[in-house]
Amino acid sequence: MKHLRSISELGADGLSRILKLTESMAEINTRAVPKVPALRGKTVVSLFFEDSTRTRLSFETAAKRLSAETMNFSVSTSSVNKGESLRDTIETITDMGVDAFVVRHKSVGVPWQISQWTNASIVNAGDGAHQHPTQALVDCFTVREALGRQDLSGLNLTIVGDIKHSRVARSNIQAFSLLGANITLVAPPTLLPLNIEHWPVKVSNDLDAVLASTDVLYMLRLQSERMAQGLVPSLHEYSTRYGLDEKRVVALQSSAVVMHPGPMNRGVEMLIDPSDIPNSLIHRQVTNGVSVRMAVLFDLLSAEELS
């Protein structure tokens, strides 16, 4: 595999391969010294044009645990302005000798554009509202780990919130459907994308109606700017109808698990403290983030078997 830019590019086989490889990486991460020389001599550049805490740190940690060199290109707010030549930036860094770029950009499609200008591998760490493939890999791995099974056929995944602007939702819909899950999207009509009859999902505007049949409840962050844009009448109405509170946690099946990609917007979509949710996988998502990203970097950059 040369690049990881979307889940559909990865495909079912690639998805299984990375998830399997993640198990080996998770084992490395349990060791007293969680470091292997697998990517010694390789250079990974973090190119984050948009703010990130957990994704950037987990990629950097992953690269270091595989003994890759890391370069962190910090993009000041000013250079993200219109008119900046992304091509010059990429070509310059490529000239220094780089094996992979980990890219986050607010604009959809940037990872594809960049791959025309470099021979290095591209990992999409989020492009606009389009894709965030490593988050979906983390989520699939976390669900399989929690359920103790690899095949997710028949599993009912409910994704709640701002689907329209969510790259996490787009990647997860592709990934979980490749693993056989049934997916229901729950959101007010204005936060659902239009013309998605071809998506492998059911759609509902009523969270309470789907809770009882949900196996995995995936809460998305609602940015307060959506209210400013008039997409929801008020944050209060939104959290009343779509927020996770104690009553809704009780309405879930006892085996159901709760997930959130972070950062959480407490008081909006999360009205209950996550530590009060019996089957929250939110911490496992963060922990597994490092293992998954190790697997991705290894898969892209290593020609050898992991010893």
Added chain:
Amino acid sequence: MTIVVKGGSVVGVSGVEKVDVLVDNDIIVKVGKNLTGDIALDATGCHIFPGFVDLHAHLREPGREDTETIETASRAGAKGGYTALIAMPNTNPAHDSVTVIEFVREQGRKAGLLDVFPSGCITMGRQGEALAPLAELSAAGVRIFTDDGSGVQDPVLMGRAMQYAKSLGITMAQHCEVSALTQGAVMNECGCSSDMGVPGWPAIAEEMMVQRDIEMSRITGASVHFLHLSTARSVELVRAAKSEGLNVTAEVTPHHLSLTQELLTTFDPIYKVNPPLRSMTDIKALKSGLLDGTIDAVATDHAPHARRDKELSLDQAPPGMIGLETALGVVLSAVDLDPVQIAAVMSRNPARIAQITDNHGCNIEVGDTANLCVVDLDAMWQVNPAKLASKSKNTPFVGRQLRGMVRSTMYRGQITVQDGEAQK
């Protein structure tokens, strides 16, 4: 000195006739069999059309001479068979003063490759806030007014512009886009835009303004021309307005007849254009609109952009593609038009809309100004960016096989293009 265009078939208003055309200086002096002249321009196996007229070209001068100049656009136009271009007003400064209009016209005259007719702005600086000096610009010879690049949003202002248009006998050409509905849009609102997570440009944003201006034309009696129609419903609205006898005309671009929204899934800004590429259903409706006369003209919306600008991300890259040199080939590859229809949509109708029939869109008869082009309708050719005369190379048709090639162009009796090569 006389030139005889020899061996071709002349495309008249009602049919095609195999005759030669003799040109003396800039006037057609004879049309008939076996004519001779001082110089022969070979048209064997080709059709002779009135020189093409483009209602919609962005020449970028003044302001962005790094991407195109009036001279380079004129050369590109000549290679595309054009003898007249309507220059869009979104230059810097914009076409909202007689000074700028005269500058553009003069640069066209200096290039001397075709007639450049500047359009005028409807509003000052195309800001949509105050009327441009319509009567003054009209007195300076401007016949078409538009804020192209944006539509005039304010219905009060547009209504006043139409009252002026009616009294001056000028045409309001609208870029139909309700901008509140297209904030941040990079492509048609469709399944692909939802897959990609990008804001869509919905068809209704065009159709609302088409409908508004049809109603305003009904009220004021002003002549309204709809630029670059792109949706099936817009075609229906214009068809209905025409059947009522309202004073409306419309154009379509070669790219809206041939390319669909799915191309945007490559994330390549070369396909970003405004209005956006639409669906196959829209293409079908645009084609039938062109064939049944609902759409009067093909117009290029030739929009040169620097490579560095088209290498920005999809949301930041400017919309637009060049089209002067590929227009005929793209249209003929997409739509089955007969020679008389080609002459109508590429030359005679746009000349009438632009009110330049004195010298353009002729019937190729004795006494007409010798603005002609010679086209091999069956020749196949491939678009090679290195051979384009336009200063910018932002065409999505690179490498495409196109049917229909402009062999030669004659502008006011001068051969500007021969065997596909610009002569100056």
